[in-house]
Amino acid sequence: MAAPAVKTDGAEAFLSAFPEPSGEASWAREARRRAVERFRQQGVPVRRDEYWKYTDPTGLTVLPAREAAVLDTDEAPVFDVLDSLKIVFVDGEFSAELSDDFSLENVEIERLEDVLKLDIHWARDLFGVLEGNGQTPVARPLAVLNTARATDGVVIRVTGKVAKPISLRYLHRSPSSDAQIRHLVKVEAGAEATILEAGPAAARFNNVMEIEVAPTASLHHVRAQGRDHERQAVTGLFARLGEESTFKSFTLSVNGRMTRNECVLEFTGDNAVAHVAGACAGDDDFHHDDTVFITHDGLNCESRQVFKKVLRSGATGVFQGKILVKEGAQKTDGYQISQGLLLDDDSNFLAKPELEIYADDVVCSHGSTCGAVDETSLFYLRSRGISRAAAEELLVLAFLDEAIVEIEDDVLADEIRDRLAGWLARRRA
Amino acid sequence: MLEIKNLHVKLEEEDKQILKGVDLKVEPGTVHAIMGPNGSGKSTLSYVLSGREGYEVTDGEASLEGEDLLDLEPEERAAAGLFLAFQYPVEIPGVGNMTFLRTAANAQRKARGEAELSAAEFLRLIRERAKELDIDAEMLKRPVNVGFSGGEKKRNEILQMAVLEPKMCILDETDSGLDVDAMKLVAQGVNALRAEDRSFLVITHYQRLLDHIKPDVVHIMANGRIVQSGGPELALEVENNGYADILKSVA
Ligand SMILES: Nc1ncnc2c1ncn2[C@@H]1O[C@H](COP(=O)(O)OP(=O)(O)OP(=O)(O)O)[C@@H](O)[C@H]1O
Ligand SMILES: [Mg+2]
Numbered sequence: 001m002a003a004p005a006v007k008t009d010g011a012e013a014f015l016s017a018f019p020e021p022s023g024e025a026s027w028a029r030e031a032r033r034r035a036v037e038r039f040r041q042q043g044v045p046v047r048r049d050e051y052w053k054y055t056d057p058t059g060l061t062v063l064p065a066r067e068a069a070v071l072d073t074d075e076a077p078v079f080d081v082l083d084s085l086k087i088v089f090v091d092g093e094f095s096a097e098l099s100d101d102f103s104l105e106n107v108e109i110e111r112l113e114d115v116l117k118l119d120i121h122w123a124r125d126l127f128g129v130l131e132g133n134g135q136t137p138v139a140r141p142l143a144v145l146n147t148a149r150a151t152d153g154v155v156i157r158v159t160g161k162v163a164k165p166i167s168l169r170y171l172h173r174s175p176s177s178d179a180q181i182r183h184l185v186k187v188e189a190g191a192e193a194t195i196l197e198a199g200p201a202a203a204r205f206n207n208v209m210e211i212e213v214a215p216t217a218s219l220h221h222v223r224a225q226g227r228d229h230e231r232q233a234v235t236g237l238f239a240r241l242g243e244e245s246t247f248k249s250f251t252l253s254v255n256g257r258m259t260r261n262e263c264v265l266e267f268t269g270d271n272a273v274a275h276v277a278g279a280c281a282g283d284d285d286f287h288h289d290d291t292v293f294i295t296h297d298g299l300n301c302e303s304r305q306v307f308k309k310v311l312r313s314g315a316t317g318v319f320q321g322k323i324l325v326k327e328g329a330q331k332t333d334g335y336q337i338s339q340g341l342l343l344d345d346d347s348n349f350l351a352k353p354e355l356e357i358y359a360d361d362v363v364c365s366h367g368s369t370c371g372a373v374d375e376t377s378l379f380y381l382r383s384r385g386i387s388r389a390a391a392e393e394l395l396v397l398a399f400l401d402e403a404i405v406e407i408e409d410d411v412l413a414d415e416i417r418d419r420l421a422g423w424l425a426r427r428r429a
Numbered sequence: 430m431l432e433i434k435n436l437h438v439k440l441e442e443e444d445k446q447i448l449k450g451v452d453l454k455v456e457p458g459t460v461h462a463i464m465g466p467n468g469s470g471k472s473t474l475s476y477v478l479s480g481r482e483g484y485e486v487t488d489g490e491a492s493l494e495g496e497d498l499l500d501l502e503p504e505e506r507a508a509a510g511l512f513l514a515f516q517y518p519v520e521i522p523g524v525g526n527m528t529f530l531r532t533a534a535n536a537q538r539k540a541r542g543e544a545e546l547s548a549a550e551f552l553r554l555i556r557e558r559a560k561e562l563d564i565d566a567e568m569l570k571r572p573v574n575v576g577f578s579g580g581e582k583k584r585n586e587i588l589q590m591a592v593l594e595p596k597m598c599i600l601d602e603t604d605s606g607l608d609v610d611a612m613k614l615v616a617q618g619v620n621a622l623r624a625e626d627r628s629f630l631v632i633t634h635y636q637r638l639l640d641h642i643k644p645d646v647v648h649i650m651a652n653g654r655i656v657q658s659g660g661p662e663l664a665l666e667v668e669n670n671g672y673a674d675i676l677k678s679v680a
Contacts, residue, residue: 380519384533385507398523
């Protein structure tokens, strides 16, 4: 069925606004061509689409992108507490000047635009492939657009245990930047790495990462999206997890006007583990959407989703999470919790948890709650002399902590806690 | 120390009068006990004194060292020296016991214009107090009351009291759920805090706690009022005969 004209016109507008990349190898051109085809078929998302019911995609689809003021802050960048290999993008463009040298033991890092010109490269098996697999049953057109047009980003191959995190830092300098970034990550068998992402990136940011975690490999991904108030972002994590692999991803979001984080994971081998977690805090016209789809197609795999949202003065939080257990994926252990903490009556939390199970020997549970700060706990803290405001802050941080503890590295977890405490402190009356 | 006059309290949301004229005066350095049948209003009295929401004072007054309590926020009452050991201590997942206690201790100090305790000073203080109550370090690291047994929760209440050093301590059924040894520890904890300028109001159903914490005065509360007051022998009478005789004699 052909998509309605508003959708296809929108797609055409994007395809002409972002020029077709040139000089690429034939496999890359082919991946782009197929993506253009998919994008034309799907069209841009509109509110009527089932998976955009709670989130108005207009900010992500208008052309030109709405401007976003650059936040003036003298705060230290989020992951500076840790020694890392820094790769910096300014308004979506790689900056060699601000980035560290790419050489680091047990990891090969290249720029996407270079890789796409090479006739032979492992990236061929990933680029547009995981994104393409992730298009059914739910269309993700903005990720398709990213495959069709994004040129900047990094291609990372991890071959052993990497001594320090690879830190992707996104700086926002132009109030009108409309950026697309694409990263490809392959963690080879037995290898282990941590990838960090931080920063507001652009006025509008479309960021997709395709990740292959090979058997027995392990990848930790910690992301901090903040803090420009007006920026809009859509992100896509597409990961394929092999036997006995581990993938853990945590996202902190503070502010930003609109964020849609899509995460599509597929277990293809047995005994693998994936945890995806998110903590977010926002106010006013903040709109934050986590849309997760996890497919179990291996034996004895464990997936865990923990999403916590603190919302105040009119903010909206959305969670759409699905666990699909395919036939034969026995001993699956799937857990999903999404919770909204509303600091006032004007804010909103909307959740759509889904389970679809075609195996009989599985344990899957999901829960979703939405409520205000617990009065009994508040009184208990105040009865010990803690002011109402401080008690409320303690309880908000405690609420978010269930997601934060999913971060394995304590230094990173504490850094996230500090940032959230800072967000609360700035709002203290 | 604590003075309550003709206190009338109803529920905010319902037309239900719970306290119907409570009069009570606790002198500095004394221990008062309140006993009384279930539902007579003992916990309500303790909540109203500490400032819990949901109650409406329709008449009467309550003051701590001459300062009107009823107009203060719960945290201000705590800083003024009031402490309630809860009948049902609250579990707070995600807030570490240690963080909680240090935040509380320093908030009170700050409110009173005193210097805050450094992390090291606080650690020393809490270790010492915890040891006296046989609370191990692991319990201090856990989230507030989460996964604590009934007895551990009650001991944790006394630990908070020992660290915060309030002037007026209200203990609401701190003995319920305690085994014999834990009861002794709790009583020791209370006795160690007894001082000329500190008073206790101990709500209990059983004489046994009062064997360890010797009260100066025992009150019987029934139907929202204190119906009889006397010496320690009153508690013995309740233990032996129940409330029937007392209630009949005051009816
Ligand atoms: N928030 C409330 N909502 C409804 N009823 C209440 C509330 N608080 C107290 N009550 C009622 O007020 C009365 C007194 O309760 P309270 O808890 O003060 O009794 P108590 O003397 O402490 O009893 P116990 O010995 O069982 O602990 C009871 O009938 C109780 O059900
Ligand atoms: Mg009671």
